[in-house]
Amino acid sequence: DSPVLTLGETMGLITGGRIGSLAHVSDAHVGIGGSETNVAVSLSRLGVPVTWIGRVGDDSLGRRIVREVRGEGVDVRAQVDVDAATGLMLKELTGQGTARVYYYRAGSAGSRLAAADVPAGLVENAALVHLTGITPLLSDSARETCRSVVGRARAAGVRLSVDVNYRSTLAPAHVAAEVLGELAGQADLMFGSPDELAHVAPGGTAPTDDRAAAADIGALVRALDPGGTREIVVKRGADGATVYRDGVLVDAPGHRVDVVDTVGAGDAFVAGYLSGDVHGWSVEKKLARANACGAVMCTMPGDWEAAPTPAELDAFLASGGDPVQ
Template sequence: MSASRSAGDGGERTSASRPVTGEPVGAAEATVSWPPADGPVVCVGETMAALAPEPPDSLETGESLRVSVAGAESNVAMYLADLGRAAVWLSVLGDDPFGRRVRAAVAATGVDVSGVRHDPGRPTGLLIKDPGPTGTRVHYYRRGSAASALGPGILDDPAVTSAAVLHLTGVTAALSPSCRELVERALATPPGERSYAVSFDVNHRPALWPEGTAPAVLRDVADRADITFVGLDEAQRLWGDELDAGGVRKTLPGPRLLVVKDGGRAATVFGEAGEVTVPALRTEVVEPVGAGDAFAAGFLAGLLRDGDLPRALRLGHITAASALKVTGDHGPLPDPATLERLLGLTSREWAEHA
């Protein structure tokens, strides 16, 4: 499956009367520095073993299945490590071959997995992809998985207390009552009193939610994070078909930074200093799964690098393009020289790649 992505306008747009990296009012009294200090990003959530036939085969016709790993939070951690950021992944896996394979695969990218535990009584979750001419269907086998028993106690891990950013997603909030409690505890402390910034990707997975429950829960959680990521299309499905990026900001006024991703067109970040929009890179799409996680990792890496929001959005787009070019969730980044060249383009030059 191949598609061309392009942005609808030219270069970056910013509507800010103050520097976008300025410290918010009252931040001097906060425990967490803003933008977040240069420290590790701790990602908490389930990662599954993933099976998929090689395209264009489907599950019904394929002769063999490729084994990989799939998990929103570990995807973010792996891309952060690729980008040279200190990243920690915390989770629970089954004490089984899939669990050991998942842990080894994540560790191989440079992510700290020392806090990952293995549960002898519950299995590692399993995901099976079924490529087709209209897209890839995903079948989940995760009920009763080891990670579904995650709870707020995992936040007592020493890695969390030393984190610059704690990254969570809406997938975790949907897995079980104890997983919901984990997310609630992470957000229970008011933003100005947290020792780390909380990053939250809405990552709405309708199949995981009881009918009608996701919109209110995800809106509440997303609005209490310091940094929130949401796709415009998923925001429209959750909170109203008529929403545009500005409408999403009105729906979620709480985050210090709200990043609204408009598919292959552009991404906009809303902050106290205004809003910045950067068009997406034109990219051949092999499979879209994992691109949102890659974007979040790129943006967080850019934010931690120097707080420059236009560059953070660019790094998000560059990282997302790496995921779009492969059938798995984790694709190779451009070499460092190419990456720096892209980040250093003028707005007009960037627009020529969009």
């Protein structure tokens, strides 16, 4: 099987040991996190071969990232950049499954990703390439890497998946709209919340909240795909998801779960969807798996640790996976 290829920055992740500000909480957990490795680990657990490309520093967190992601069965192609440290992210638990995130990643090793880090053949021989809107906002060289990979994927006829994944701390809204609009505009398969998709739609302005954007998903996806040539997956969290393909909208409900930590649920959702996409599943089947993966990820702490195997998904659906009515 050809692997899925993904690339981007993975950081060290320090999470407060209990609810509260890290100005006061003293006990903490050390781990790692990065949207693309979160997706890669989920895909690997679902039995899909996957390669991740990124840069890490010559430091403990960098070694931890390589060991941990490789240990999950992902083919890790990490450059060790001796001139920069591995980036770091702090996560403060704010209660009811929500968290506040702080980045220490400007100038990090991961942000120095360059087009030459992606060896010949890796894009060309992939089953699918998955990028997120985080990467092109990290640095000029990371943006060039995305452009180069997109160009290579298109030239080789490799399917391109893009999760808009807008991180407002990485760029002001008007910059992000342009950069992410360019990236998303190339995607065969596009993921985003209603808010994110409105942001990258041609002439789009970010609505003030998800509910406003969700009010007219039909108009939104048609603006993103006037030619009806792409597949657009609208992520609505616990409310489920909607897919637009071939001019048809398909809805699927989310699941009712006891939420512990929502961070990473979007990545698990994407991996669930992609795991079916590479096998040519129907939209309905891909959506059902994606929603179940996202729901399971919310039930345990961590950005990727709870990624389910197919057996765990079956167990979830057989027991607690009530759809939201």
